[in-house]
Amino acid sequence: MSNASALQHHFESLEQQKESSTLGMWVFIAQEVLFFGGLFATYTVYRVKYPEVFAAASHHLNVTLGAANTAVLISSSLTMALAVHAAALGRRKQIVAWLLLTVLLGAAFLGVKVVEYQDKFEHHLVPGPSFSGHVLHLEGEEEKQAQIYYSLYFAMTGLHALHMIIGFPILLGLAVFAWKGRYGPEWSTPVELTGLYWHFVDIVWIFLFPFLYLIH
Amino acid sequence: MSAAAAPLVPAPEFPKRHYLNADYGIWSWLFTRDHKRIALLYLASVTVMFFLGGAYAVLIRLELVTPPGDLVSSETYNKLFTAHGVIMVFFFLIPAIPAVLGNFLIPLMLGAKDLAFPRINLLSWYLYMIGAFFALFALVHGGLDTGWTFYTPYSTVFSNSAVIPAALGIFVAGFSSILTGLNFIVTIHKMRAPGLTWFRLPLFVWAHYATSLIQILGTPVVAVTILLVAFERVFHFGFFDPNRGGDPVLFQHLFWFYSHPAVYIMILPAMGVMSELVTCFSRKRIFGYPFIAMSSLAIAVLGFLVWAHHMFVAGISVYSAMIFSALSFLVAIPSAIKVFNWTATLYRGSISYQTPMLYAFGFIGLFTIGGLTGLFLAALGLDIHVTDTYFVVAHFHYIMVGSTVMAYLGGLHFWWPKITGRLYPEWWARVSAFVIFIGFNLTFFPQFILGYLGMPRRYHYYPEEFQVLNVMSSAGASILGVGYLIPMVYFAWSMRYGKIAPANPWPATGLEWRTSSPPPPDNFRETPVVDEEAYDYTVPPKEPFLV
């Protein structure tokens, strides 16, 4: 373990450094909550304004795929937690394995997302000039309201996916450092904090799934 | 050094090693992780932005000398005031005090070696620069004519100008602001020197703590809102355009949810500077320390609950208008508390009239007027008449320029010896403080009257009866412009030729004055231990820690 090198010059102790980093991550997550909060607020306003159209539009989403994806994502949270646990114990190979599995599950999630997006694309449900309410049996003003639903759908799931994509290089970087033996009982904060981030991204999905797929 | 601490060391010497000469070359600046150097990077950038935004203001005031829009076309005029607003708000006022003075001073005041996340601090500056680059790109490639408020559906459907690069610039700069706030919060929580309890913190730190909370909780909302505007404009998604089933007023809710608290991002740090100046130059502990500290937090919290007072004529319901009006009055109270406490601090003090104190006097006067005219705008029935007129313009310039810029300049003078190790020329500084005060009032006071007369904002062409007041305002602006240029000259001059400053020239309390001027790279030779309350001016200044 090379713990001495983990301590940055401006901290007094590893403990102070760890506490600071942890607080930093929580503050970062607080701003993320507000970031998604703006989207959820917009969603809520329109859901209340156009309840029937939103219900009708959401029928086109594939609940099975969504549910499967939820399961995949929760599993990735589990593997992430196991990676954090392994890091705290300093089990080098286990950390790497769990981290890679987490990336794999995340990629599976995005793969399913691509399939779903493709379906929307084929049915002209991507907002914009080519949007059509035909498949939803909606026209006129209602077609426009359905477009708002799909605008929100793409904005929310897209930004969620972007958060996962940002997570991948971080997870892979951690795996490299873990392989080099950087983490152990005294210093595993980077893995822990990435875990926090990853769980947060999962929780966002836990809210997105019922809001977009389930409420009719 | 003798044990009986004399107030001044006879002939101060420049320290041999300090943060400015610890390393040389352009890369030592571009890749620095020293909060003091990053503060100087910000100082250079926000100064450029300030004078650029000021140049736009000059053109605006020139145009408004005569009633017919004869100097520039309407299109150009709209781009001028938009550029002025975007640059000044997002690239000067929001970062000015926190990213320059806050960045430099918070670790020093806490007795820390640096901010908690030095690399993120540097990243903040790069994000700021990238944001500024996009914004400037927008200004030269087609300009931006939406006003800094980006109201929909104009911004998403009708404007033919460079909305997207400007939006991108603000989005990126927003994350710079978020990361600065994050850094401050963590640093203030976790890196205080031994003995430095929360209620021993300088009020400057309290003010920045409150500011950081707003940056963390407000900025992401405007970031996502701007993103939605971009989606609607580029991909024709439907969010705010009524022709796509959207609600344009929802944009205003989301926008002001951040942009009203953003006003407090601009004024709270200024209030923090004020508390330092008033105590030092009246040589007294601040009157009502806990009330000033807590009023900062109260402003940060209440500031989030008043956004819809920008929308009293936009068609929100009468009852929600009443709620937002009442809450808006509440946010005035903590500001009033601060003004009264600063004034009371002077009572039985030992008051000197050095330049930073002149700025502090100016601040109190202008902030009082700016704050009280806010009541006009919070009062529902009256707001109907004055909203979207020059009354609003005058009001927020009294707060943002009359107060924030005054405090920024006051703070810059106050800490200039600490930052550069040299003193600025006192006589010139006093002159420029007077010129700025007079120029400011002549520029913006007539605008209150114009506003009540009914001259709307963002008017390029106006009826003739408004001309006299507009000419007065433009005349004042030219005085103000000169006032701002003088410090530029003598600050630059003093960096090379100024008298060498001692560690604690004023002298003042606070840990930042107990290290050399300029400080060493790690701020303190050893970790300071604090065993006294803040602003203890009853005893002679303490010796610097060994440097």
Added chain:
Amino acid sequence: MFSGFPLFPEQASSLAPGVDGLYFFLLAITAFFSVGIAAALALFAMRYRRRHADERPGEIEGSLALELTWTLIPFAICMVVFVWGAVVFFAQNRPPDDSIDINVVGKRWMWKLQHMTGQREINELHVPVGRPVKLNLTSEDVIHSFFVPAFRMKKDAVPGRYSVAWFRATKPGKYHLFCAEYCGTEHSRMIGQIVVMEPAEYQTWLQGGPAPVSPVAAGEKFFTELNCVTCHRGDSGTRGPILDGVAGRRVRLQGGQVVIADESYLRESIVNPSAKIVEGYQPIMPTYQGQVTEDTLLQLIAYIQSLKGPQAIAAGSPAGGQR
């Protein structure tokens, strides 16, 4: 006050004195506190100026009594101003029943106005002195704001919805009309004037010019042309609610919700019929979005409002559901 350099705007509506009263009260408050603070600063600065370099004044921690004083007094003043402002605001938002209605459509960069008697005006509005005038505002493109400083009146014209403002002019004359919400290139040219006339003069003005078609008449024409009559007239069976007397009444919707059939509701029911279905009817009406202009919508609504039925036929409407 001299004309080239006014310091105070003309008062020309019944609402103006109320707004100005509050303004002068706040001016007095502002003057009192600004002068007070400035005087205290000046006094302290002179009296307690530093006399020698190592002076050390005594410590004063603070005073709870003072803190409470300068918290509670400003609070009390604020609440007085709040209530006062709210009272004025209520008056501004309650148009009297006997008002003349004017339809206003903002469009980059002009104001299009139409009287209920049919006269159309652009950037100019003729109104009689002493009569309340109610404006129904909307916009064809971006947000505009209808601002008449002399009347202390301002209201946004928001695309896709209606807003209401009113005034009662008290002095004949010509007054500025401004667009107060930034709306693009020619924002500062989106101006006009309100011409306030003596009632007799106003009558003459109304009768001048070609015989206009009133919005009600125009609306009736569109009501037929757009085939509204096939479902919404007495002889058409039960496909759609009969509209006689529906305007301004309470209407019970599917699901039990009750709404007032005001301009916004009527507008929504034309452009987005399925949003609020009246109890007992099917959502079969097609949308008219895109087929009718904002002008036509206002005329249709004026026509519907003119249908004064003795009994409300809209389902579930309780007796005497007038506003």
